[in-house]
Amino acid sequence: MSPRRTETGGRIDRLRTIRFTFDGAPYTGHAGDTLASALLANGVTLFGRSFKYHRPRGVLSAGVEEPNALVTVLRGEVREPNIPATMVEIYDGLVAVSQNRTPSLAWDIGAINQLGGKILSAGFYYKTFMGPVIGPLKGTRFWMFCEHFIRRAAGLGKAGTAPDPERYERMNAFCDVLVVGSGPAGLMAAKAAADQGARVILADLEAHFGGSANWSGETIDGMPAADWAQRMVGQLGGNDNVRLLPRTTVWGYYDGNTLAALERVTDHKEVAAKGEPRQRYWAIRAGSVVLATGSFERPLVFPGNDRPGVMLAHAAERYANEYGVLPGQRIALFTNNDSAYRSAVALKKAGAAVVAIIDVRSDISNEMRRMASEAEAELLAGHAVVATEGGKALTGLKVQRFDAMSGSLSGDERSIHADSLLMSGGWSPTIHLASQAGAKAEWDPARQAFLPPKPTQRWIGAGAFTGSFSTAEAIAEGRAAGLQAAGGAASSAPLPIVEAVPGDPDPAPVFEIKAKGKSFVDFQHDVTAEDVRLAHREGFVSVEHLKRYTTLGMATDQGKNSNVPGLAIMAEALGKPIPEVGTTRFRPPYTAVSIGSLAAERFGDLKPERLTPMHDWHIANGARMYSAGLWYRPMIYGLAGETVEQAYVRESKATRESAGIVDVSTLGKIAVQGPDAAAFLDRVYTNMFSTLAVGKARYGLMLREDGLAFDDGTTWRLGEQEFLMTTTTANAGKVMQHLEYFLDVIWPELKVTVTSVTDEWAGAAIGGPKARVILAACVTGTAVDNATLPFMGIVHGRIAGVPVMICRLSFSGEMAFEVYSGAGYGTRVWEALIEAGKPFGLVTYGLEALGTMRIEKGHVTGAEIDGRTTARDLHLDWMLSKKKPFIGSAMMDREGLIASDRLQLVGVVALDNRPLNGGGHIVEELDEANPHDSLGHITACCYSPALGKYIALALVKGGKARHGTRAFVSDPLRNRFGPIEIVSNHFYDPDGSRMHG
Amino acid sequence: MLITCPYCGPRDVIEFTYQGDGNRERPQPASQDLDAWNAYVYDRLNPAGDHNEIWQHSGGCRAHLRVVRNTITHEILSTAFARGGHKSTENRAEGRS
Numbered sequence A: 001m002s003p004r005r006t007e008t009g010g011r012i013d014r015l016r017t018i019r020f021t022f023d024g025a026p027y028t029g030h031a032g033d034t035l036a037s038a039l040l041a042n043g044v045t046l047f048g049r050s051f052k053y054h055r056p057r058g059v060l061s062a063g064v065e066e067p068n069a070l071v072t073v074l075r076g077e078v079r080e081p082n083i084p085a086t087m088v089e090i091y092d093g094l095v096a097v098s099q100n101r102t103p104s105l106a107w108d109i110g111a112i113n114q115l116g117g118k119i120l121s122a123g124f125y126y127k128t129f130m131g132p133v134i135g136p137l138k139g140t141r142f143w144m145f146c147e148h149f150i151r152r153a154a155g156l157g158k159a160g161t162a163p164d165p166e167r168y169e170r171m172n173a174f175c176d177v178l179v180v181g182s183g184p185a186g187l188m189a190a191k192a193a194a195d196q197g198a199r200v201i202l203a204d205l206e207a208h209f210g211g212s213a214n215w216s217g218e219t220i221d222g223m224p225a226a227d228w229a230q231r232m233v234g235q236l237g238g239n240d241n242v243r244l245l246p247r248t249t250v251w252g253y254y255d256g257n258t259l260a261a262l263e264r265v266t267d268h269k270e271v272a273a274k275g276e277p278r279q280r281y282w283a284i285r286a287g288s289v290v291l292a293t294g295s296f297e298r299p300l301v302f303p304g305n306d307r308p309g310v311m312l313a314h315a316a317e318r319y320a321n322e323y324g325v326l327p328g329q330r331i332a333l334f335t336n337n338d339s340a341y342r343s344a345v346a347l348k349k350a351g352a353a354v355v356a357i358i359d360v361r362s363d364i365s366n367e368m369r370r371m372a373s374e375a376e377a378e379l380l381a382g383h384a385v386v387a388t389e390g391g392k393a394l395t396g397l398k399v400q401r402f403d404a405m406s407g408s409l410s411g412d413e414r415s416i417h418a419d420s421l422l423m424s425g426g427w428s429p430t431i432h433l434a435s436q437a438g439a440k441a442e443w444d445p446a447r448q449a450f451l452p453p454k455p456t457q458r459w460i461g462a463g464a465f466t467g468s469f470s471t472a473e474a475i476a477e478g479r480a481a482g483l484q485a486a487g488g489a490a491s492s493a494p495l496p497i498v499e500a501v502p503g504d505p506d507p508a509p510v511f512e513i514k515a516k517g518k519s520f521v522d523f524q525h526d527v528t529a530e531d532v533r534l535a536h537r538e539g540f541v542s543v544e545h546l547k548r549y550t551t552l553g554m555a556t557d558q559g560k561n562s563n564v565p566g567l568a569i570m571a572e573a574l575g576k577p578i579p580e581v582g583t584t585r586f587r588p589p590y591t592a593v594s595i596g597s598l599a600a601e602r603f604g605d606l607k608p609e610r611l612t613p614m615h616d617w618h619i620a621n622g623a624r625m626y627s628a629g630l631w632y633r634p635m636i637y638g639l640a641g642e643t644v645e646q647a648y649v650r651e652s653k654a655t656r657e658s659a660g661i662v663d664v665s666t667l668g669k670i671a672v673q674g675p676d677a678a679a680f681l682d683r684v685y686t687n688m689f690s691t692l693a694v695g696k697a698r699y700g701l702m703l704r705e706d707g708l709a710f711d712d713g714t715t716w717r718l719g720e721q722e723f724l725m726t727t728t729t730a731n732a733g734k735v736m737q738h739l740e741y742f743l744d745v746i747w748p749e750l751k752v753t754v755t756s757v758t759d760e761w762a763g764a765a766i767g768g769p770k771a772r773v774i775l776a777a778c779v780t781g782t783a784v785d786n787a788t789l790p791f792m793g794i795v796h797g798r799i800a801g802v803p804v805m806i807c808r809l810s811f812s813g814e815m816a817f818e819v820y821s822g823a824g825y826g827t828r829v830w831e832a833l834i835e836a837g838k839p840f841g842l843v844t845y846g847l848e849a850l851g852t853m854r855i856e857k858g859h860v861t862g863a864e865i866d867g868r869t870t871a872r873d874l875h876l877d878w879m880l881s882k883k884k885p886f887i888g889s890a891m892m893d894r895e896g897l898i899a900s901d902r903l904q905l906v907g908v909v910a911l912d913n914r915p916l917n918g919g920g921h922i923v924e925e926l927d928e929a930n931p932h933d934s935l936g937h938i939t940a941c942c943y944s945p946a947l948g949k950y951i952a953l954a955l956v957k958g959g960k961a962r963h964g965t966r967a968f969v970s971d972p973l974r975n976r977f978g979p980i981e982i983v984s985n986h987f988y989d990p991d992g993s994r995m996h997g
Numbered sequence B: 001m002l003i004t005c006p007y008c009g010p011r012d013v014i015e016f017t018y019q020g021d022g023n024r025e026r027p028q029p030a031s032q033d034l035d036a037w038n039a040y041v042y043d044r045l046n047p048a049g050d051h052n053e054i055w056q057h058s059g060g061c062r063a064h065l066r067v068v069r070n071t072i073t074h075e076i077l078s079t080a081f082a083r084g085g086h087k088s089t090e091n092r093a094e095g096r097s
């Protein structure tokens, strides 16, 4: 039996020994222990080093609010940092390490920062690094230089670099009543609502339901409160309409009574059961919510209050009663309220010596005096702790006479020998979720606490959350809340009877003892009372500014302990009452949430993939695939030993010399049908479609309402009232929504329907001098000669017995045809075309060659239609009809959109024969050290086999006027500088003789 | 946030796409009144309170809805099909849905 473990008591299973390691040293604990309780039982006092000063820190609390004892849990290659040791359930093989220390927890070189305390005071980072010039280095550059070292020395835990192999799940849940918190109030609420027949979810962030009943030592209905709680849980668990969610933190309260929760499904297990995710993200839509989230005990602010061995009073009580662990053998308590007296008695009963109760109040009730005697503790009323002693563990403390009204100390210091100091600075209701739900907390001067606001959403509070700190009140409020939430009538049936020590719930309004030494307000971010006053002296008045300047309450615990003491000290400095200083609004998440749980199935196996009908063929034939949005498309069909550049050069050369074929199934395809289809397209496109003959296609351009270019593509007239529109791959969804919006909202009188048919058609584009003979070799049922199938003509025929639709249009600049067939027959048609092409040297080509040939032709894509360019900028003004209005026609001629110095599409040739980069800037004068005066930028680039040069498309100021002039590319990020020539974007076959044939 | 689609019933906001301010009035297609076009494309009331909005049930029936939503509380005050006009209506909904 370890030195600090009591013989009996608690809910741990003393028959089961669990083995784990902390900082590499082996320890044992029992089933039911947290890492904190197990380490305390082993006599460990030092849990971590503080953030800024690297001061030794122990464990302050027993729950989710823990600011000090943060650890990193290692599972294989994966490390999860910044977990409170109080929230880690131990399991066999658990590996945990402390944080923020170099090289070890006991010997930490960073502790030297303690000597430099003045330098690292409030605002250090802002003052030093956001300032003006320090020598040759600007403040921000100096920061960039130092950041690496400071982050390493002052960081919290280190995140891992290995990918997270765990699986996460998302669940949507619906209920009539969600109860958050399972203390006596929450249990009563859940039971009352369930008895009304309501669908109830009961969530608690702890592993065991019961809340304070598990450690209060009180009696409910004649049995220990912990047993009563287990009986209630048993009854609830037998109900079909109740879902129990232990280890589940409700972390966000959103609009429409939607709440987010994180269930830690297997974090406490050595091995997960088959199919279990690591964590589960719950999106809960609740008819009503009962907030029974309890309260946090506050630390007192006094010199040395962060020394290992200083702990919250209730936490020690909890360790003793719930885990059978004593935080020390000689215990002193320091309080401003009655609740610590119960803790004193509990620890005495558990076997510790309680040497003193130091109370800032001079007027102590007889009831509390009697309890002090019961604990056999010396009662020092009207006293305060002014110092603590010891290094990595507490050895003693100093007390002095204290006047609670004036805050002044008097008389001689007296030393008290103790290895544990427990403090209680009053209680703050855990109002985070209510605050997230939208309303402002109200200060209660009696409780010296912020109480929950009036509900702005459908929630009802119960128990300590409302400031009703006694268990009897919690039970009454819980039942009332449960009934109300479930729509039931109030009940006059007798309530469970609570036997508890009475106590005054109101503390003395004392938050800080001003004496010499560092008094910590925010333990995790190392913010002292003096830092808060310094911020005030430097002119920070608003609580929001104070928070940012001192970083008070901005650590991973979000100030769960420090909020109210920090405000109280600020209020005093300002000479204002606390409610006038205000409180900050709490925002989600209540505790840290893993990114994995938010991504859940959207990452990994269940992420959707869009594959073209010919996908398997591409894979089988050596394509290297490229992901474009959700689509996968062949990038190149590389031969052995070929680089990407060699492959696309070969593919595009072969296409221009004989023929090439590319999968274009990803193009957006929309069926536009109905009596007004042609009229609709006239409004949607900048050019005319009503004049298009049946069996012909036309290239179309769409603008946005503001007159900027939106999307382009060809649209085929298949019948008088039937069109097949194609869009760019990336914009398929956007164009569809655009059309639907206009038909549904703006022009509901038009008789047109639009249907997305992208997935219904397989498309193959075959181009090159031999394309027509290849088609002729395999197409039946139609001729494909120039008369039957002229440029932009459409014919219907069959390939390999499959009905196909063929349109003669070109993106590559060669004579080319797009062959569409039903998606299910795509591969069959594709293979027939490949077979027919064999005698003619047909190659398959991918996105790289497609891009190369379109750059050579100067065609635009999404890189140029970037939401900032107009039709004129892209030299597409020939497509702007003057005969009719269209979407964007009224706005496209605005002054700024027709200015001569706008960025215009040009071609660029590298004069140094080196590759160009997308995003590289074009400048008139090259200045590598201090790049400036960009004329524009490169949008797409390649090696052009047709020209034998590295070329690019670019958007350049007043571009057309610069044709034939020289400039420079300036790309400091990739260190690419060099001379270029600006030319027309039509590099290759500018008069189109090849595609017209 | 739940939006009640007249076809599909109450659905989560993730099924919907915001399609802009419902107070916009589009000029006649042939209008050359640049001020009117400018107002349509750019001018927004941006009220702190009840707001007429167009939402598309893009993850459902794809109908466009006229939604009155409170921009402070995110309460949905009414929903109706947008089809049948795009005119500005009173900025206060007749009744709560």
Ligand SMILES: [Zn+2]
Pocket: B005, B006, B007, B008, B009, B057, B060, B061, B062, B063
């Ligand atoms: Zn719908």
